[in-house]
Amino acid sequence: MQRVQVLHPSQVPPLHNARQMNSSAYWPPVQTIGAKKTPRSRSPPEDVKLSDFEMMDGQGGRSLGKGSFGVVRRIRRKGTDDVYALKTMQKAEVVNGQLVEQVEREIQVQRTLKHENVLRLYRHFEDEDTVYLLLEYCAKGELYQLLRTQKGRKFSEQTSKHFFVQLVRGLKYLHSHQIVHRDLKPENLLVTHDDVLKIGDFGWCAATNVLRTTFCGTMDYLAPEMIQGSGHNHTLDIWSVGILLYEMMVGRPPFQSTNHTMLIDRILKIAIFFPPGLPPLVVDLVRRLLKRVAASDEVAAVGDKHNQIYQTLLSELSLESIQHTPRAYP
DSSP states (O other): OOOOEEOOOOOOOOOOOOOOOOOOOBOOOOOOSOOOOOOOOOOOOTTOOGGGEEEOSSTTOOEEEEOSSOEEEEEEETTSOOEEEEEEEEHHHHHHTTOHHHHHHHHHHHTTOOOTTBOOEEEEEEOSSEEEEEEEOOTTEEHHHHHHHSGGGOOOHHHHHHHHHHHHHHHHHHHHTTEEOSOOSGGGEEEOTTOOEEEOOOTTOEESSSOBOOOOEEGGGOOHHHHHTSOBSTHHHHHHHHHHHHHHHHSSOTTOOSSHHHHHHHHHHTOOOOOTTOOHHHHHHHHHHSOOOOOHHHHHHHHTTHHHHHHHHHHHTTGGGSOOBOOOOO
16 A cells, blocks of 8 residues: 655754764665675775766666655765766755655755764755755665565564564664654665664654644654644654564555544544554563653653663563674674
8 A cells, every 4th residue: 555645844943963873783685575685885995976976777867766756876985896876856846745855855854964873965066957966775675675575464473573674774874963754654664684673764864852733744653742733852762763663574554544544533532452462572572662642741751761661671572692703884
């Protein structure tokens, strides 16, 4: 079923400058779907130009994906084996869609982020008609497409845990830099050839140091506080993490409905059906992630428990006991 995107211009103040941080642990690959073993590309030099790259996959380049106002193609830096993704946006379409602030925010925020589970934006270029974003290349594409190729459109418990762990680590990094994503969904999560998950598409992100009331996101992932307009901060992303865990294990979002009125009613009532056979620990974790924020004056109080939420997730998944090899990230 095609997802319905709620499109409203984002109007939020500039974010604080985010400091850079070393990468998270590298988790061993899990078999999902085949992809060519493309080496991880190096960061391009500061003085790199758009003319230093060439399209791959023939004339014009094969499209890796197309959004509401952008096309992504695979490119290579000339004279090297370094492969990147180039997101191309026509300025006229961005202006007509009232998305100028969204694009500016995406560039401003993503350019400062450096974490293994967050998609890198290396550079941006522009000419009279077009804006170009030079992004990290993820050979396996969207998590959404990977889910669609699996039997029942769901992952095994092992694969779900593998991606969930990386999502939590990437999200913890964003929240520690006072950034709330606000549109987490499988379409905005990318996967490399060695199954490293990357959080991408920061068009709806905002600062978490103040309460937000902008209405944005995707219908299946809207939290009660977003629908009711009671105010939100990082708790919005924590809700989406619960939706994603359920979808990876079950094959669909928990409140899914073709009737928007029924969908909203299910979300507000948090009416979740857990299929028989779903691991009890997963059921318990989803229930605790999908909790209502009762009122706007309580959101700040929830923020005080922010680190406790992540520590609970990490300890319950026994992540600290998993052996891993630290990986340098340029």
